[in-house]
Amino acid sequence: MSLLSIRDLTVRFGRFTALDGVSLDVNxxxxxxVVGESGSGKTMTALxxxxxxxxAARAKGDVLFDGRNVLALGEDQLCTLRGDDIxxxxxxPMTALNPVKTIGDQVAEGIIWHTxxxxxxxxxxxxxxxxxxxxxxxxxxxxxxxxxxxGGQRQRVVIAIAAALNPRLLIADEPTTALDVxxxxxxxDLLKSLVRERGAGLMLISHxxxxxxxxxxxIVILRQGRVxxxxxxxxxxxxxxxxxxxxxxEASTHRPNRTPRPQGKPLLDLAxxxxxxxxxRTRLFGxxxxxxxxxxxxxxxxxxxxxxLVGRSGCGKSTLARMILALDRPTSGSIRFGGQDxxxxxDQALRQARREMQVVFQDPYGSFNPRRTVxxxxxxxxxxxxxxxxxxxxxxxxxxxxxxxxxxxxxxxxxxxxxxGGQRQRxxxxxxxxxxxxxxxxxxxxxxxxxxxRAQVLDLFAxxxxxxxxxxxxxxxxxxxxxxxxxxxxxxxxxxxxxEGPTADVLDNPRSTAARELVAAAPDLAKELAKR
Amino acid sequence: xAMLDPAREAAPxxxxxxxxxxxxxxxxxxxxxxxxxxxxxxxxxxxxxxxxGVNVAARLQAPSAAHWFxxxxxxxxxxxxxxxxxxxSIAVALVAVGIGMLAGVPLGLWAAARGGWLDxxxxxxxxxxxxxxxxxxxxxxxxxFGPGAVNAIIAIGIFNVPVFARVARAGAMALWPRDYILAxxxxxxGKGRITREHxxxxxxxxxxxxxTIQFSLGILAEAGLSYLGLGAQPPAPxxxxxxxxxxTMMALGPHTALxxxxxxxxxxxxxxxxxxxxxxxxxxKLKAAR
Numbered sequence: 001m002s003l004l005s006i007r008d009l010t011v012r013f014g015r016f017t018a019l020d021g022v023s024l025d026v027n028x029x030x031x032x033x034v035v036g037e038s039g040s041g042k043t044m045t046a047l048x049x050x051x052x053x054x055x056a057a058r059a060k061g062d063v064l065f066d067g068r069n070v071l072a073l074g075e076d077q078l079c080t081l082r083g084d085d086i087x088x089x090x091x092x093p094m095t096a097l098n099p100v101k102t103i104g105d106q107v108a109e110g111i112i113w114h115t116x117x118x119x120x121x122x123x124x125x126x127x128x129x130x131x132x133x134x135x136x137x138x139x140x141x142x143x144x145x146x147x148x149x150x151g152g153q154r155q156r157v158v159i160a161i162a163a164a165l166n167p168r169l170l171i172a173d174e175p176t177t178a179l180d181v182x183x184x185x186x187x188x189d190l191l192k193s194l195v196r197e198r199g200a201g202l203m204l205i206s207h208x209x210x211x212x213x214x215x216x217x218x219i220v221i222l223r224q225g226r227v228x229x230x231x232x233x234x235x236x237x238x239x240x241x242x243x244x245x246x247x248x249x250e251a252s253t254h255r256p257n258r259t260p261r262p263q264g265k266p267l268l269d270l271a272x273x274x275x276x277x278x279x280x281r282t283r284l285f286g287x288x289x290x291x292x293x294x295x296x297x298x299x300x301x302x303x304x305x306x307x308x309l310v311g312r313s314g315c316g317k318s319t320l321a322r323m324i325l326a327l328d329r330p331t332s333g334s335i336r337f338g339g340q341d342x343x344x345x346x347d348q349a350l351r352q353a354r355r356e357m358q359v360v361f362q363d364p365y366g367s368f369n370p371r372r373t374v375x376x377x378x379x380x381x382x383x384x385x386x387x388x389x390x391x392x393x394x395x396x397x398x399x400x401x402x403x404x405x406x407x408x409x410x411x412x413x414x415x416x417x418x419x420x421g422g423q424r425q426r427x428x429x430x431x432x433x434x435x436x437x438x439x440x441x442x443x444x445x446x447x448x449x450x451x452x453x454r455a456q457v458l459d460l461f462a463x464x465x466x467x468x469x470x471x472x473x474x475x476x477x478x479x480x481x482x483x484x485x486x487x488x489x490x491x492x493x494x495x496x497x498x499x500e501g502p503t504a505d506v507l508d509n510p511r512s513t514a515a516r517e518l519v520a521a522a523p524d525l526a527k528e529l530a531k532r
Numbered sequence: 533x534a535m536l537d538p539a540r541e542a543a544p545x546x547x548x549x550x551x552x553x554x555x556x557x558x559x560x561x562x563x564x565x566x567x568x569x570x571x572x573x574x575x576x577x578x579x580x581x582x583x584x585g586v587n588v589a590a591r592l593q594a595p596s597a598a599h600w601f602x603x604x605x606x607x608x609x610x611x612x613x614x615x616x617x618x619x620x621s622i623a624v625a626l627v628a629v630g631i632g633m634l635a636g637v638p639l640g641l642w643a644a645a646r647g648g649w650l651d652x653x654x655x656x657x658x659x660x661x662x663x664x665x666x667x668x669x670x671x672x673x674x675x676x677f678g679p680g681a682v683n684a685i686i687a688i689g690i691f692n693v694p695v696f697a698r699v700a701r702a703g704a705m706a707l708w709p710r711d712y713i714l715a716x717x718x719x720x721x722g723k724g725r726i727t728r729e730h731x732x733x734x735x736x737x738x739x740x741x742x743x744t745i746q747f748s749l750g751i752l753a754e755a756g757l758s759y760l761g762l763g764a765q766p767p768a769p770x771x772x773x774x775x776x777x778x779x780t781m782m783a784l785g786p787h788t789a790l791x792x793x794x795x796x797x798x799x800x801x802x803x804x805x806x807x808x809x810x811x812x813x814x815x816x817k818l819k820a821a822r
Contacts, residue, residue, distance in 0.1 A: 325718055347722065354720045367711040371733045377712075381719040431715065 002027045003201045004049055004169055009061035011044055011053065011225075018044045018057070020225040026169060026201040031192065033216030033233065034205045035248065037450040038421070041225040042205045046171045049203065050086055051078040065169070084114040087162030089191070091174040093154035097146040103130070103157045104142025111164050126164065133160045133190060151313065152183035156190065163194055169201045170194070176211065180313040180477040185521035188215055207450055209245075209252050210480075210523035213237055221245055237529055247452065252525050254455035255484045256462035264303030267439060267471055268324065273297045273333035273343075275319055293319040294330070295495035301473065303438060306465055308474045308482035308503065310518060311492035317475045320492070321441050324473070325359055326350050338438070355384045358432035362444035364424035368416040375412035378402065378431045385435065401430040405460060422453035429460065433468075440464075443475045458484050479522045483507055491515040551813050558809020564802025568795070572618035581609035583616055583769055592785040602787040604777070610788065613769040614795045620681065620770050621799060624763070625750030627685045629743055632692020637739060639693070640700030641731060644708060645723040655701065658694035666691040667756055674762040681764040688753045692746050699742045703735030737814035741807050748803035755796050771796050 002025040011019040019041045026032045036042045047053050048063050051070045063070040065081065073081070082088070090096040098106060107126035111117055117125070127137050133156040146154055155175065162170060172191060176184035192215060195202040206212050212219060213233065220230040221244065229242040240246040275294040281287070293316045301307050311317045322328040324335060326342050335343040342353045358381065361367040368377050378398045382389060389397065399409035405426040416424055425445065432440050442461070446454040462485050464470045474486055482489050482503055489506045491499040493514035499506055510516040552558050580600070587607030595602040601610035643654040670687035677683045707713060707730070716726050757763040758772030766773070771792045778789035 322714075327714060327717055347720075351720050354718060357718075359715060359718045361711040361715065363711055367715055369712045369716075369730050369734065380716060380721075384720045428715075 003066060004203070005062070005064040006045065006049065007062040007064070009045070009048060009059065009063060011041075011048065011060075012058045013054075013056055018225055019048070021061070022222070022225070022227055024220045024227065024230060026203050028168065028201050029195070029199040030218065031195065031202045031204060031216050033212030033219045034203060034222060035207070035209050035212050035219060036222035037207055037248075037452060039224065040222040042207075042222050043173055044225075045222070046088070046173050046203065046205055049169075049171060050082055050088060052082075080114070083110045083162075083167070084165050085167055086169045086171065087165070087167035089155075089158055089162045089170065089172040089175045091177050093151060093158050093178065094146075096158050097154060099146055102143045102145055103135075103140070103149070103160075104144075106157065107142075107160050107164055110161060114165055126160070129160045129164045130157070132194075133157075133163070134186075135160070152179055152186065155179060155183070155187055159187070159190060159194070163198075166198055167200060169203065171203045171205070173205045174207065175204075177207075181479070181523070182312050182517050182521040184211070184523070191215075208523065209248050209451070210525040210528070213525055213528040214523060221248070249525060249529075251451040251455040253480070254451075254458065256459045258462045258466060258485065263305055264469070267301050267303045267305075267338065268473075269300040269336040270324070271298050271334050271336075273320070273323060273330045273335060275316075275323060275328070276331045292495055294323070296333070297492075297495075297497050298333075299490055299497060299500065301439070301471060303471055304465065304469045305471050305488065306461075306474070306486040307472070308476060308486040308489045309492060310476055310479060310482050310489060311514070312477060312518070315492045315514075316495040317492050318443055321359075321443050321473070321475050325357065325441055326353065351384050351386075355381075355435045356437050357439045357441065358435060358437040360425070360428045360432050360440060360442040360445045362448055364421045364428060364448060367428050368424065370416060372415075373412065374402075374414055374416065374419075374427055377416065378412070378427065378434060381431060381435045397434055398430070401433045402427075404433060404464075405430045420453075422449055422456065425449060425453075425457055426460065429457075429464075433464070436468075437470070439471045439473065441473045441475070444477070445474070446481060447476065447478055454481075461485055477518075479507055479518055480524075491518070548813060552809065555809045555813055557805045558813060561802050561805030561807070561809055564798050565806055568618050568799045568802060569622065571615045572622050575612075575615035575619055579609070579612035579615050581612045583608055583612050584767055592781065592788070594785070595787055601791040602785065604774070604788050605781055605785070610774075610791050613774060614771065614791060617769045617771045617774065617792070618795065618799070620764050620768060621751045621754050624681060624685050624688065624754040625747045628688035628692055628750040628753075629746050631686070631689030632696045632746060633739065633743065636693040636696025636698075637700045640697035640702075641704050641727050643697070644701045644704035644731075645727055651701075654697070658697050661691065661694045664691075667753060670753065670757060671760065671762060674757060679762040679765060681768070684754055684757045684763045687757070688750050692750070695746060696739065696742060699738050700735060703738045704731045707731050707734055737810075741811045741814065744803050744807035744810060748800045748807070751799045751803070752796065 004026040006022060006024050009019055009022045010017065022041065022045060024032065034042050034045060048059065049065070049070065051073060053059055059071055065086065070078070104123055104126050107129055108119065108122040111122040111125050112119065123142060127142060130140065131137060135153060135156055146157070149157065170191070175191065176187050179187065188211070191202060191204070204212060204215055216233045218231065219233045219236045221228045221242070223244055228244045229236055236245065240249060273294060274292065274296055276290040276292050279289040279291050297320060309317050309320070319328065323330050323343070330343050333343070334341050337353050337357060340353060342350060375395060375398050378401065379394045382394055382397065395412065398412055402409055402411060407423065407426055407430065416427065419427065446457050449457060458481065461472060465472060474481060476482060486503050489501065489503045490497050491506065491512060491514055498512040499510065499515045506515060507519060510519045585608070590603050590607035591605050593599055593603040599609050599611070601614065604610055639654055643651040670684070670691065673687040674683045704727070713726060713730055716730055754763055754770070755772035758770040759776045761773065761776065763772055764770040774792035775789055778792065781788050
């Protein structure tokens with residue numbers, strides 16, 4: 001008898017079917033990977049297992065945890081189940097923790113609630129648990145607050161809370177999506193060792209087959225609320241019986257077809273760029289400290305070149321990008337773009353440079369003003385042209401860039417929220433293209449997208465490079481993106497560029513510690529497939 | 533997991549009126565507010581009786597078919613006086629909110645856009661104004677410059693400035709780090725233009741909600757000032773002074789205090805409920821948090 005057994009579960013919201021006859025099992029001591037793209041129903045499955053389905057949901061079928069039907073239990077019984085027998089790890093460690101409570105209290109809270117232990121005993125236990133997840137009390141006292149920790153450390157706290165009571169089942173919903181690859185590898189290791197040593201079951205939910213491949217004993221693949229394929233990981237990965245599974249695997253290892261372009265004239269040249277930030281005073285009349293986000297960075301890029309800037313989160317790559325875009329000024333050093341030192345120019349004199357250098361951001365949700373039409377948004381950079389085009393000309397230009405990124409001109413009259421994440425990223429690219437730039441700086445342009453959409457967007461960038469001779473600087477922590485479409489890679493660590501070279505050379509034979517760490521941590525489906 | 537989608541959260545929403553009317557507190561507030569506004573508007577053309585004529589013979593009559601709300605100690609019709617008083621209250625509150633918005637919103641937006649020491653100076657200045665109890669300072673202002681409707685408006689208006697400055701600044705500060713603002717900067721737009729095109733439309737809902745609430749507070753403040761004799765001067769009727777005059781007459785004609793009091797309650801409650809309802813409809817995040 002399995003620990004968690006979902007049988008023929010159908011969940012409807014009004015006329016919309018979120019889950020359609022889903023069946024899956026998680027046994028004690030087993031890691032089950034649930035893989036699917038957004039809208040596939042993977043989170044709904046997790047919520048059903050916890051008895052946390054939204055009120056508007058109508059559920060049919062059985063969710064049996066240890067023989068008891070979760071869907072039929074009352075809220076009181078569910079409360080004793082959650083946390084005690086089932087622990088949950090969420091995607092976003094920032095919002096999963098209460099910002100005004102110390103980490104010790106948050107871990108102890110559940111222990112007190114479920115076992116009725118005294119506060120002192122519970123804190124004792126919380127301390128042991130935090131030590132186990134890699135936050136030893138000597139360095140991370142219980143009275144720390146979540147904001148004093150980094151993203152990876154916060155996720156460790158969330159895991160400590162979920163695992164504090166030795167739950168028999170852990171559910172982790174995209175536990176590493178918000179983290180960089182090195183932290184991802186550490187957190188996955190931690191989850192694996194936790195469930196292995198306690199013989200608990202783990203339901204690991206992810207959109208990335210690569211992440212699941214290295215972890216799971218069994219894999220369940222969901223698509224549009226249905227189970228497409230389920231079975232032992234070995235078998236699923238090796239045979240790839242279902243076309244959709246193959247499609248997912250291909251998308252995850254996708255590399256656009258491209259031949260390196262002959263390099264053009266030098267385009268961008270950074271010399272000894274440094275950026276210091278003042279840190280807040282620790283005492284009332286104390287000195288302000290400085291934090292060096294970017295430290296003596298020099299590199300150059302040519303026209304039509306595709307370059308990746310890789311590094312872990314917090315290494316200074318986004319600060320560097322903002323300085324290249326002249327949205328922030330270096331403390332010292334110079335940034336030359338098209339022969340002009342843009343780091344010293346006043347805003348008014350930057351129009352020429354801004355026209356030839358545009359930006360695409362990571363978050364396709366946050367990069368548009370929600371109250372403007374797509375036409376208005378795509379045309380915004382036309383402001384930079386010396387001769388302002390008429391309304392009709394602007395619309396014509398907008399329609400042509402939209403066609404370039406594969407969207408219909410009718411999209412211009414709609415609002416950003418009417419588009420999916422992938423479409424919005426295309427609109428962001430269209431906006432960047434409208435001034436016919438020579439360089440696009442893309443800050444994690446695909447890391448918020450599903451794997452299949454990611455593949456399409458990477459193809460689009462490759463196409464733009466080929467057809468328009470566009471140079472791109474890709475800022476990413478995902479080595480796969482770097483490998484897929486760039487010729488040269490710069491590895492950044494703690495504000496410095498520690499390694500530089502042709503992409504394949506650096507990624508196959510990393511020399512610096514930072515690069516080696518990144519390469520070792522990157523989930524690699526191809527390697528995983530070869531291993532099995 | 534339904535991703536938190538900032539694009540959806542503030543997108544233009546054709547269903548906003550339908551949802552607003554389905555919101556009970558907005559609907560009740562709207563009905564009460566419209567009743568007060570209509571009463572004030574109607575008084576320009578017609579009132580049941582004149583309000584300047586003294587008719588001692590008909591003084592202190594209880595509510596009847598002829599005088600729905602009764603008469604006061606000069607024999608004037610209370611319903612007529614409340615109707616004319618409504619327009620006085622509305623005018624004072626409206627102009628006071630206008631002063632607050634016109635001065636406060638640009639100040640807050642400016643502070644948010646510039647940041648640094650300028651932000652600190654503007655906001656500490658706001659704190660100073662905030663630190664004075666508003667009504668007490670309004671009493672001081674009218675005492676110095678003389679009582680009257682205009683001075684009451686200015687006094688109440690001044691205390692609306694920091695309220696709007698704060699709301700505008702807080703809203704703007706939350707928007708400045710957004711990617712679409714960075715994209716606009718990369719498109720070469722200056723801070724003033726970004727504020728006009730991106731920030732202001734996205735904090736409008738905050739300002740509308742705050743506006744309705746300040747409006748109701750303005751009505752209350754006007755009533756308080758005229759109760760003390762510092763607002764509109766006789767013979768212009770005002771709710772606050774009607775209450776003050778009724779005070780000595782409570783034993784003989786309690787209705788003389790009851791109806792102006794009810795008018796104040798209905799106006800304040802109406803605009804407050806409307807503001808609350810609007811907040812729920814326009815800012816669903818806040819509702820979910822409650």
